[in-house]
Amino acid sequence: xxxxxxxxFAVGLSLALLAGSSGSAxxxxxxxxxxxxxxxxxxxxxEKLGEFGKNPEGGVSRVGFTEEDLAGxxxxxGLMREAGLEVRVDAAGNIFGRRAGRENLPVLLFGSxxxxxxxxxxxxxxxxxLSAIEVIRALGEHKVTTRHPLEVVIWSNEEGGxxxxxxxxxxxxxxxxxxxxAGRKDEKGETLGNWLARMxxxxxxxxxxxxxPGRVAGYxxxxxxxxxxxxxxxxxxxxxxGIVGISLRYCTVVGFANHAGTTPMNRRRDAxxxxxRAVLALREEVRAEPGRQVGTVGELKLEPGASNVIPGxxxxxxxxxxxxxxxxxxxxxxxQRRLEIIGKEENVAIACTEADLHRPALTAPAFQEAxxxxxxxxxxxxxxxxxxxxHDAQNVARFAPVGMIFVPSRGxxxxxxxxxxxxxxxxxxxxxLYRAVLRLDGVLDK
Amino acid sequence: xxxxxxxxFAVGLSLALLAGSSGSAxxxxxxxxxxxxxxxxxxxxxEKLGEFGKNPEGGVSRVGFTEEDLAGxxxxxGLMREAGLEVRVDAAGNIFGRRAGRENLPVLLFGSxxxxxxxxxxxxxxxxxLSAIEVIRALGEHKVTTRHPLEVVIWSNEEGGxxxxxxxxxxxxxxxxxxxxAGRKDEKGETLGNWLARMxxxxxxxxxxxxxPGRVAGYxxxxxxxxxxxxxxxxxxxxxxGIVGISLRYCTVVGFANHAGTTPMNRRRDAxxxxxRAVLALREEVRAEPGRQVGTVGELKLEPGASNVIPGxxxxxxxxxxxxxxxxxxxxxxxQRRLEIIGKEENVAIACTEADLHRPALTAPAFQEAxxxxxxxxxxxxxxxxxxxxHDAQNVARFAPVGMIFVPSRGxxxxxxxxxxxxxxxxxxxxxLYRAVLRLDGVLDK
Numbered sequence: 029x030x031x032x033x034x035x036x037f038a039v040g041l042s043l044a045l046l047a048g049s050s051g052s053a054x055x056x057x058x059x060x061x062x063x064x065x066x067x068x069x070x071x072x073x074x075e076k077l078g079e080f081g082k083n084p085e086g087g088v089s090r091v092g093f094t095e096e097d098l099a100g101x102x103x104x105x106g107l108m109r110e111a112g113l114e115v116r117v118d119a120a121g122n123i124f125g126r127r128a129g130r131e132n133l134p135v136l137l138f139g140s141x142x143x144x145x146x147x148x149x150x151x152x153x154x155x156x157x158l159s160a161i162e163v164i165r166a167l168g169e170h171k172v173t174t175r176h177p178l179e180v181v182i183w184s185n186e187e188g189g190x191x192x193x194x195x196x197x198x199x200x201x202x203x204x205x206x207x208x209x210a211g212r213k214d215e216k217g218e219t220l221g222n223w224l225a226r227m228x229x230x231x232x233x234x235x236x237x238x239x240x241p242g243r244v245a246g247y248x249x250x251x252x253x254x255x256x257x258x259x260x261x262x263x264x265x266x267x268x269x270g271i272v273g274i275s276l277r278y279c280t281v282v283g284f285a286n287h288a289g290t291t292p293m294n295r296r297r298d299a300x301x302x303x304x305r306a307v308l309a310l311r312e313e314v315r316a317e318p319g320r321q322v323g324t325v326g327e328l329k330l331e332p333g334a335s336n337v338i339p340g341x342x343x344x345x346x347x348x349x350x351x352x353x354x355x356x357x358x359x360x361x362x363x364q365r366r367l368e369i370i371g372k373e374e375n376v377a378i379a380c381t382e383a384d385l386h387r388p389a390l391t392a393p394a395f396q397e398a399x400x401x402x403x404x405x406x407x408x409x410x411x412x413x414x415x416x417x418x419h420d421a422q423n424v425a426r427f428a429p430v431g432m433i434f435v436p437s438r439g440x441x442x443x444x445x446x447x448x449x450x451x452x453x454x455x456x457x458x459x460x461l462y463r464a465v466l467r468l469d470g471v472l473d474k
Numbered sequence: 475x476x477x478x479x480x481x482x483f484a485v486g487l488s489l490a491l492l493a494g495s496s497g498s499a500x501x502x503x504x505x506x507x508x509x510x511x512x513x514x515x516x517x518x519x520x521e522k523l524g525e526f527g528k529n530p531e532g533g534v535s536r537v538g539f540t541e542e543d544l545a546g547x548x549x550x551x552g553l554m555r556e557a558g559l560e561v562r563v564d565a566a567g568n569i570f571g572r573r574a575g576r577e578n579l580p581v582l583l584f585g586s587x588x589x590x591x592x593x594x595x596x597x598x599x600x601x602x603x604l605s606a607i608e609v610i611r612a613l614g615e616h617k618v619t620t621r622h623p624l625e626v627v628i629w630s631n632e633e634g635g636x637x638x639x640x641x642x643x644x645x646x647x648x649x650x651x652x653x654x655x656a657g658r659k660d661e662k663g664e665t666l667g668n669w670l671a672r673m674x675x676x677x678x679x680x681x682x683x684x685x686x687p688g689r690v691a692g693y694x695x696x697x698x699x700x701x702x703x704x705x706x707x708x709x710x711x712x713x714x715x716g717i718v719g720i721s722l723r724y725c726t727v728v729g730f731a732n733h734a735g736t737t738p739m740n741r742r743r744d745a746x747x748x749x750x751r752a753v754l755a756l757r758e759e760v761r762a763e764p765g766r767q768v769g770t771v772g773e774l775k776l777e778p779g780a781s782n783v784i785p786g787x788x789x790x791x792x793x794x795x796x797x798x799x800x801x802x803x804x805x806x807x808x809x810q811r812r813l814e815i816i817g818k819e820e821n822v823a824i825a826c827t828e829a830d831l832h833r834p835a836l837t838a839p840a841f842q843e844a845x846x847x848x849x850x851x852x853x854x855x856x857x858x859x860x861x862x863x864x865h866d867a868q869n870v871a872r873f874a875p876v877g878m879i880f881v882p883s884r885g886x887x888x889x890x891x892x893x894x895x896x897x898x899x900x901x902x903x904x905x906x907l908y909r910a911v912l913r914l915d916g917v918l919d920k
Contacts, residue, residue, distance in 0.1 A: 255738075291701060291702075300774060326784065326785060
């Protein structure tokens with residue numbers, strides 16, 4: 029069956045929302061087309077998943093490798109089986125649910141994660157994960173078969189709450205986890221390997237979770253934006269151009285810790301005054317050229333840190349992000365020159381570490397176009413934008429072409445109980461995911 | 475015996491140093507006059523005291539209420555008894571050594587402290603304490619009697635290393651210690667009262683250590699400058715105008731902690747950027763008028779403090795010092811206005827606590843003049859200057875007139891193993907103390 033001309037089975041709330049739709053899936057204008065996914069059903073699973081690790085103040089704490097995470101995974105695996113998926117867990121705890129394809133082709137993969145930061149929200153990861161399962165349910169209802177086998181994936185420990193800095197499961201798939209990771213212990217002495225065993229993984233075999241290039245035809249991830257661009261522009265669908273590169277370095281200012289009472293103002297070598305100038309110089313240099321690049325000093329620690337002692341030493345982080353690695357390097361060099369001037373003028377030494385650089389991960393143009401066309405078909409406006417946050421898609425991009433769909437985050441708030449994306453906006457994303465998967469199934473020749 | 479025409483008994487090193495002196499104690503020119511105190515003997519006691527709590531890297535850790543402090547106190551009490559003083563310890567652990575006077579007059583008090591900061595030097599406190607004892611030895615050698623009874627005092631826990639923030643013993647003498655202080659426990663659960671008992675004090679009777687106005691005719695403290703003013707001016711004696719007032723407040727900047735990757739530069743409410751502007755504004759406002767006032771941001775803490783999160787909250791200290799309380803208030807108000815502007819421009823809230831104000835403690839003009847005249851008599855140039863650091867003298871000023879003599883600190887370094895004042899400079903201070911005590915004994919009429 030083709031991906032067009034599919035009947036709409038939406039009921040209840042989604043029926044009301046669809047009341048103004050024209051009924052033509054081909055339509056590309058402003059009105060909503062018929063939906064293949066069912067908004068209310070999807071929303072109910074989002075609400076149900078939010079019960080696992082629910083916090084009194086709202087939102088969830090469903091940190092990877094905790095009891096709450098295990099409970100949420102069990103719920104999601106149940107949904108996957110109900111939708112007819114064949115579920116397996118790889119050595120790194122990633123959950124895969126497979127739906128057979130008509131042809132002998134590599135897998136078309138889509139999904140996200142369900143773990144959260146501590147005191148996080150109900151949308152980061154959950155929207156993409158549960159929408160992927162809704163897509164499977166809708167395909168079943170519409171009796172759609174695909175050329176490629178489809179797999180829904182729930183990556184383990186995306187937020188990096190425990191044992192690892194983040195993107196754990198997709199790092200295993202990309203083969204970039206350190207060998208010793210399964211032996212790492214938490215504050216209670218419990219190993220990551222032990223958690224993996226409880227999740228159906230095998231710490232000793234994490235290397236086997238690596239996915240070789242060619243095994244996956246492509247990967248699509250739906251996610252909330254975690255920024256305010258779409259919300260402010262009132263644009264329902266973001267076509268992600270790529271996941272920004274991140275340059276992180278630490279700079280140390282060494283002045284001289286001296287008595288705050290006996291050291292005249294003109295004899296000071298105040299490491300904090302120099303660091304304050306550096307914080308402002310960074311902001312100026314990031315703003316000095318047009319574009320969406322950002323720069324942040326998020327950490328700053330001083331020594332000795334007493335009200336009556338001039339700070340002798342300050343260490344601060346310098347983080348730069350952009351889709352363009354050259355731009356990151358250029359701004360970094362300008363900041364470095366500013367730091368040299370500040371060091372001389374303040375009579376302090378400023379030295380920075382080499383930048384720890386995560387290169388930008390660009391999405392495949394064919395995937396961007398599939399998402400754009402799918403949204404157009406569904407009557408939804410799109411905007412191209414970068415992802416300022418990291419996503420599992422950036423690891424998948426190491427072994428397969430990827431695309432990402434964003435839906436708006438209200439007020440741009442994320443990693444917070446206040447995180448919110450309305451039911452219709454979630455369903456818009458799921459609908460575009462449904463259509464993009466079918467579109468890619470049609471156009472990808474391997 | 476009068477305080478003039480005293481023979482000089484200096485030998486060895488001090489003889490060599492005095493080779494160029496004229497022999498006239500009345501001389502007020504550039505050449506050194508005959509010394510009443512003995513430089514080599516004084517220096518040897520400084521070296522010996524430095525054995526208690528000595529650190530491998532140099533200097534001492536002789537923190538108040540530690541075994542090292544107890545050992546140093548025992549050594550100093552021995553010196554006091556050898557010099558003929560009648561030694562007693564008050565309830566707060568202050569050591570007093572008394573030498574009788576000819577008339578029924580209040581006590582003329584002089585001394586300092588012997589406790590140190592952790593990893594401190596051999597001069598802060600020690601110079602004034604051991605010079606006071608040398609003055610007693612010299613008075614004995616020269617068979618000088620005084621009208622007033624003299625007392626050498628060694629104040630307990632001046633540096634505030636344990637249990638209390640500083641100036642412990644002189645705070646007891648001023649009657650400003652909190653009632654519960656003796657019950658305070660250290661990390662091992664040992665009470666301050668227990669240490670006091672080991673020192674000869676009585677925790678339950680700390681209130682009795684209070685010295686009533688009228689019991690002390692005056693107090694003179696010799697101390698190293700702990701700043702670089704005298705050292706750079708190559709001036710041997712500082713006449714302290716007073717101990718600066720200190721205004722301390724804490725300011726809190728509340729912005730919004732948001733994702734460092736997804737929040738555009740023009741949508742940020744960055745608490746650290748605002749705090750950085752505040753740090754620089756403080757420095758500008760302190761420098762905006764002539765004078766010796768100083769202002770310092772010595773503490774600064776941010777939340778959440780992750781490289782990938784825009785700081786949402788920053789707390790920093792604002793400390794201002796000057797001899798003139800009005801000037802402190804005026805600069806504080808200007809800083810407050812700057813903070814209001816920064817808050818508006820950065821779209822953050824900035825609120826500061828009420829200033830915790832230690833008012834300036836001025837020295838008595840008659841004491842300043844006695845010190846100035848004594849130095850002139852000894853052929854030593856003087857400079858009037860404020861004390862930017864706190865001293866026990868500021869507490870004594872609450873119940874008696876005070877004077878302070880400064881000697882140079884090499885490079886202005888203090889609270890460090892590198893703290894150094896050469897033997898001759900120490901002896902210069904002791905000589906001025908000797909002469910000032912006798913001069914005040916002559917002029918004070920009560």
